Amino acid sequence: MELTREQRQRYNRHLVLDGFGVEAQTRLLQSKVLLVGAGGLGSPVALYLAAAGVGTIGIVDGDSVSLTNLQRQVLHATSDVGRPKVEVAKQRISMLNPDVQVETYECYLSEANALELIRPYDFVIDGTDNFATKYLVNDACVMLNKPFSMGGINRYSGQLMTHVPGSACYRCLFPEPPAKQDVETCAMVGVLGSIAGMLGTVQATECIKCIAGVGQPLTNALLTFDALSMQWNRFDFPHRNDCELCGSNPTIHELKEYAFQPCKSK
Numbered sequence: 502m503e504l505t506r507e508q509r510q511r512y513n514r515h516l517v518l519d520g521f522g523v524e525a526q527t528r529l530l531q532s533k534v535l536l537v538g539a540g541g542l543g544s545p546v547a548l549y550l551a552a553a554g555v556g557t558i559g560i561v562d563g564d565s566v567s568l569t570n571l572q573r574q575v576l577h578a579t580s581d582v583g584r585p586k587v588e589v590a591k592q593r594i595s596m597l598n599p600d601v602q603v604e605t606y607e608c609y610l611s612e613a614n615a616l617e618l619i620r621p622y623d624f625v626i627d628g629t630d631n632f633a634t635k636y637l638v639n640d641a642c643v644m645l646n647k648p649f650s651m652g653g654i655n656r657y658s659g660q661l662m663t664h665v666p667g668s669a670c671y672r673c674l675f676p677e678p679p680a681k682q683d684v685e686t687c688a689m690v691g692v693l694g695s696i697a698g699m700l701g702t703v704q705a706t707e708c709i710k711c712i713a714g715v716g717q718p719l720t721n722a723l724l725t726f727d728a729l730s731m732q733w734n735r736f737d738f739p740h741r742n743d744c745e746l747c748g749s750n751p752t753i754h755e756l757k758e759y760a761f762q763p764c765k766s767k
Contacts, residue, residue: 502527508600512554525713526554530600532712533557535622537610537638539586540564541697542628542652542704544576549705551594551601555712558594559604559622562586573694610634612758615641624708625649628701632678633759639664639671640756643747648711648718650704657693657728659700661719663707668720669740670747678759696728 504523508530509516515526534555536543539562550558564586566577574586581589587605594603606618615637619625625647627638635651642649642664651671652661664670703724710716723736746753 502531504530508554511598511600515553520715521713525715528712528714529554529709530556532624533559533622534708534712535559535561535619535625536628537561537625537634538628539574539576539590540570540628541573541654541692541694542701543590543626544574545698545701546626546628546705546708547576547590547594548597549702550708551598553705553709554598554600555708556600557602557604557622559606559618560587560590561606561608561610561618562590563607563609573692573697575698610637612637612756615756616645619647620645622647624711626704626708627651628704630654635671636678636759637756640746640753643670644756650707650719652700652704654692654696654700656690657696658726659696660723660725661700661704661707662723663711663719665711665718665720667740668718669738670744672746672753673741673744674723674738676745693728696726699726699728 512526515521516523532555534550536546536558539547539560547558566581566584566586566589568582570577571579576593577586577589585607587607591603591605594601608614610618619641625638625642627635627649629635630653638649638651646666648665650661650663653659707719711718721737721740723738725734742748745751
């Protein structure tokens with residue numbers, strides 16, 4: 502693939518970047534990334550992946566824009582209230598970068614469709630605050646040998662991790678989801694809107710690094726952020742050989758959708 506004159510201008514700051522250049526940019530343009538959730542985290546992820554020149558962005562979200570979304574979900578505007586989030590996201594991305602092809606799936610990820618939706622993509626980003634979906638993303642990606650980034654935000658804090666085949670998965674750290682009564686939802690306790698931007702841009706960066714082949718991904722580690730103290734912390738954890746999903750003798754061979762779903766795209 503040879504870059505056009507316009508592409509060389511658009512991606513100039515990548516092309517002159519030490520360790521990046523034409524080769525890495527070409528990999529981005531030929532890549533396919535699936536974004537699960539077009540909400541608070543999904544908004545900055547979608548915008549920065551589109552700006553970076555990811556060739557195909559798939560977006561899975563069955564929700565419509567509501568007024569309460571606008572405090573943090575910067576893909577959407579007041580005039581978009583009531584419209585499907587995937588429709589708004591496609592329009593915004595197309596306006597930002599016509600190089601990008603957008604595939605929309607106006608539905609929620611489920612055990613019935615997760616493998617089918619994820620299979621064609623090179624990298625998956627979870628932008629939900631829904632434990633049922635997080636475990637579906639984790640399990641489906643591990644089964645399909647797909648790398649992914651998983652993020653979450655709540656109150657004044659957030660956390661994220663990256664998985665590539667062979668590294669620790671989400672179940673290595675959290676083998677089972679928490680009990681329903683232990684889950685705080687965004688509607689219950691709130692969230693500082695700008696945190697979505699801070700964590701979402703890190704997720705986008707992890708995706709770009711993995712596809713471009715630069716740097717080291719945030720694998721076998723959980724990165725946390727506390728806005729009140731403005732502190733980032735990294736907690737390393739190992740790949741568990743006895744993990745029920747990715748260990749040497751896995752016992753999970755099929756997708757299982759957990760019953761409760763606290764909220765959708767954060």
